[in-house]
Structure formats: structure tokens, C-alpha cells
Amino acid sequence: MSTLSGTPAGVPPGLFRTSLAGPQSRLTEAFDALRMRPDCISVREFGLYGAVVPVPGDAEEGVWRMASIRDEIFIVVSDCNYAHSRSESVLPESFVEFHFSLSGPASVDFSDTGNLQVNSPNLLVCRQGADVRYQVTCGPGPWQSVGLYVTQRYFDRLLRSLGGEADRIRAELAAIGFDQIYNRQMPFSVEALHIAEQLLASPYRGARQMLYLEGKCTEILCACIEMWLAHLNADKPGETLSARDLRLIEKAREMIVGDLRHAPTIPELARIVGTNASKLKRGFKFLYGMTIFDYGHRCRMNHALHLLVDERQPVGQVALAVGYQHQTSFTAAFRDYFGFAPKDARRLASPLAHSAAAATNTIAQGGSERVRELARQAAGQPADQPANEIADKAAPEQR
Numbered sequence: 001m002s003t004l005s006g007t008p009a010g011v012p013p014g015l016f017r018t019s020l021a022g023p024q025s026r027l028t029e030a031f032d033a034l035r036m037r038p039d040c041i042s043v044r045e046f047g048l049y050g051a052v053v054p055v056p057g058d059a060e061e062g063v064w065r066m067a068s069i070r071d072e073i074f075i076v077v078s079d080c081n082y083a084h085s086r087s088e089s090v091l092p093e094s095f096v097e098f099h100f101s102l103s104g105p106a107s108v109d110f111s112d113t114g115n116l117q118v119n120s121p122n123l124l125v126c127r128q129g130a131d132v133r134y135q136v137t138c139g140p141g142p143w144q145s146v147g148l149y150v151t152q153r154y155f156d157r158l159l160r161s162l163g164g165e166a167d168r169i170r171a172e173l174a175a176i177g178f179d180q181i182y183n184r185q186m187p188f189s190v191e192a193l194h195i196a197e198q199l200l201a202s203p204y205r206g207a208r209q210m211l212y213l214e215g216k217c218t219e220i221l222c223a224c225i226e227m228w229l230a231h232l233n234a235d236k237p238g239e240t241l242s243a244r245d246l247r248l249i250e251k252a253r254e255m256i257v258g259d260l261r262h263a264p265t266i267p268e269l270a271r272i273v274g275t276n277a278s279k280l281k282r283g284f285k286f287l288y289g290m291t292i293f294d295y296g297h298r299c300r301m302n303h304a305l306h307l308l309v310d311e312r313q314p315v316g317q318v319a320l321a322v323g324y325q326h327q328t329s330f331t332a333a334f335r336d337y338f339g340f341a342p343k344d345a346r347r348l349a350s351p352l353a354h355s356a357a358a359a360t361n362t363i364a365q366g367g368s369e370r371v372r373e374l375a376r377q378a379a380g381q382p383a384d385q386p387a388n389e390i391a392d393k394a395a396p397e398q399r
Contacts, residue, residue: 014088015138016064016076019056026091027149031068041206047071048210055080062143065202067213072154073221075213076147077199080104080138087137092128095149096173098224099124100188100196104143106136123192123227127173127182134181146196148217148224158221166225168232186231192223248273249283256296260303261323263296301337304330308345315342 014023020030034040035049042049050067062080069075074095102121128134150158155173159166176182188196195216204212251273255264269292270277284292300322307318319330319342334342 013057013084013086015086015136016053016066016078017090018088020053024089024091026093027074027095028071028093031066031071031074034066034068041210043207043210046211046214048214050075050210050213055082057083065199065209065213067210069214069217072151073217074149075199075217076145076149077202078143078145078147079200080143082138082140082143085137085139087135089133090128090136091133092130093149094130094152095128096152096155097124097126097128098148098150098221099126100146100192100220102144102146102193102196102200104138104141104145106138106143106145121188121193123186123188123224125182125184125186125224125228127176129176129178129180131178132181144200146199146220148220150221158225162225165229169225169228172232184228184231186227189223189227189230192220192227195220195223245275245279245283248275249280252280252284252292253288253295256292257299260296260300261321263323266292297333297337301334304334304342305338305345308342312346318342 013019017025017027017030020033034051034053035042037051037053040049040051047070048067050065053064053066055061055063061082062078065075065077065079067075100121100123159170172182199213199216199220202209202212252269255269255272264272266281267277270280273280275283281292284295288295290298304318304322307313307321308315313321315331316327319325319327322330324330324333331342338345340348
């Protein structure tokens with residue numbers, strides 16, 4: 001991998017904080033550096049400044065459109081196609097954050113305490129405790145998002161203007177401790193999606209773009225509040241987890257991955273790691289974007305594929321290795337997940353990957369979607385035909 005912006009070889013290049021102000025920089029430091037750029041546009045009468053920042057790299061990778069509104073709201077519109085994974089640290093700054101993820105893979109790593117998968121498309125509302133830091137990573141490929149970072153002072157004024165209807169939002173944020181992180185993921189409303197797409201396709205340049213972003217920022221914040229209140233009224237909780245909670249959930253994940261022959265029940269798993277089943281279920285879904293069962297099932301199926309294709313083990317032996325006492329049950333589950341039988345795995349995966357090494361690499365990276373796509377192509381099915389989804393129920397011996 002090439003080095004970008006002084007990034008050492010082997011270290012993923014950074015995102016806008018790192019590119020503008022260096023590693024371990026805060027968002028406010030990145031915007032201070034932005035203000036000093038010769039291409040920065042300033043509209044002093046309205047307290048606005050910003051710039052279109054090309055993503056550094058060997059190839060054309062897109063831009064970050066960045067703007068500050070009176071240093072109370074910071075906007076980052078990402079319209080990128082990253083050639084490599086990009087990663088950087090996020091230090092606490094007491095913002096209320098609104099992230100509209102329209103496309104692209106991303107994850108948030110809490111060091112030794114767990115990893116949050118950011119699903120697209122959705123709205124992620126986040127509030128970081130003063131003692132919590134994390135690493136955000138955007139995978140290679142297209143990445144489109146709109147991020148709003150709102151100071152607590154501005155957000156308090158906004159909630160006060162709404163009166164009593166905002167009391168529940170105020171209470172959720174007030175309960176966040178120094179060592180906690182708050183998260184609420186919501187599907188887009190039609191209005192919010194429309195505004196986010198308008199921000200990505202801004203027709204203006206120069207000072208007019210700054211004024212346009214300010215107007216759209218107020219509009220999208222109103223849409224965010226509307227979605228948040230609707231989520232609360234539907235009794236869909238946000239999630240506030242401490243560093244201890246995150247460590248316990250990560251410990252549960254390690255137990256699932258560490259012994260694929262046995263699938264403990266959720267109460268057993270919660271008891272072993274030292275938490276309650278309800279918090280474990282909610283927290284696991286918060287961190288990994290799927291249920292405990294779905295995560296374990298995915299791990300077992302991907303490991304089975306690895307054993308079949310890379311290790312070339314017989315089907316019966318693979319079935320036992322991933323927790324199935326009966327080969328017929330394993331075959332049915334494998335077929336439901338991948339769309340082809342275990343006995344066909346080597347025939348479908350290896351030739352289509354063009355080499356054994358390429359097939360092994362695909363499987364080692366957990367590329368089940370890619371393998372399913374290859375299998376569909378081999379069977380003469382259309383490339384966009386969906387493979388069977390994860391089985392709705394566990395095999396009898398896993399219940």
C-alpha cells in the first residue's frame with residue numbers, strides 16, 4: 001500500500017482529521033487547519049467558512065466538503081471512492097453527532113472493548129463521553145455520508161426552543177456518563193434522505209455554497225429531531241454502554257468465535273461474562289449490527305466454507321467442527337446460507353476465484369457474499385439475484 005500524507009507503510013491512511021491536522025487530532029483542530037487553507041471560503045458576516053478538500057492519494061478518491069457555522073455546527077459531506085481502507089482516532093469533544101450513512105462499509109473500534117458496525121443507509125446519532133475515544137474505519141470503495149457535529153451549547157438551545165416535547169431527548173443525553181457512549185441508529189425518513197442527497201449534490205460554489213449549507217443544516221437538524229422523537233414514541237430505545245459493558249460484550253463475541261462446536265444459550269453466555277441477557281442482546285446488536293444467533297451462524301458457515309475449500313476436509317468432519325451432530329442438518333443450513341451444497345463448495349469456489357490462493361483469501365476475509373456471487377455466476381443465475389438469507393431458525397441441536 002502506498003503512503004499517503006506521511007502515513008507510514010502498512011498503516012491505513014487517515015480521514016479528514018488526519019489529512020488536515022495530523023494523527024490524533026480533534027475535529028476542531030482539523031477545522032482550525034481548514035480555516036488557514038488558501039482555498040478556504042469565508043463569509044464573515046454570517047460566521048461561515050469552509051472548503052472542498054480533495055482526498056489525498058495516488059488516484060482520484062473524491063472530496064470532503066467541509067463547513068463551519070459559527071463554530072457551533074461543523075458539517076462534513078463525504079463523497080468518496082476510497083482506494084484503501086482509511087482509519088483515524090476520534091477524541092472526545094462533547095458534540096452531539098448526526099451521521100447520515102448513504103453508502104459504504106464503516107466500523108467503529110473501541111480498542112479492546114468491541115467494534116460497532118455502521119449500517120447503510122441509516123442515521124446514527126452519537127454522544128461520546130469525555131473519557132471515551134474510538135477508531136473509525138471506512139472500508140475501500142464508495143463512501144457517501146453527511147456528518148453534523150453540533151456543540152452541546154447549541155443543542156441545548158435547540159432543545160429549549162422545542163419545549164416539553166424534547167424532554168425525553170434531553171433526559172437520554174443527560175444520563176450519559178464520562179465513560180459511556182450513546183448510540184441510536186434509525187432508518188432514514190423520506191425527508192431526511194432527500195436533504196442528505198441535496199447536500200451531496202450541492203449546485204453552488206463559493207460563498208453561495210456556504211449559505212446553502214447553513215440553510216440545509218437547519219433543515220436536516222429539524223428532520224433529525226423529528227426522526228428521533230418518532231423513534232422514542234415508538235418505544236425503540238437508544239443504547240448507552242459503559243467501557244465495562246463493551247468489554248463484556250466483546251468477551252461474549254470472543255467466546256462465540258472461540259468454540260464453534262458449541263453454541264451456548266444467551267442466558268448461559270450472559271451468566272458466564274457477567275451481565276444480564278437483555279443488556280447482552282441489545283448491546284451485541286448495537287456493536288455488531290446483528291443478533292447473537294445471526295453472528296454465530298455467520299461465523300460457523302464461513303468457517304465451514306474455509307474448512308471445505310482451504311483445508312479440504314470431508315463434509316461430515318466439517319459438520320462436527322461447526323457444531324452439527326447430523327450431516328444432513330449441516331447440509332441444509334449450509335445450502336440455505338450460501339445457495340449451494342457443501343459438496344459443491346470446492347468446485348464452485350476454487351475455479352471461479354482463478355486460483356487456490358485467491359479463493360483462500362476470499363474466505364479468510366469472511367467474504368461469503370463474494371462466494372455466493374461466484375456460485376450464482378457458475379450456476380448461470382443473474383448476478384443480482386439474491387442468495388438465500390440466513391436461516392430463520394437454528395438446527396435442532398443448536399436450539
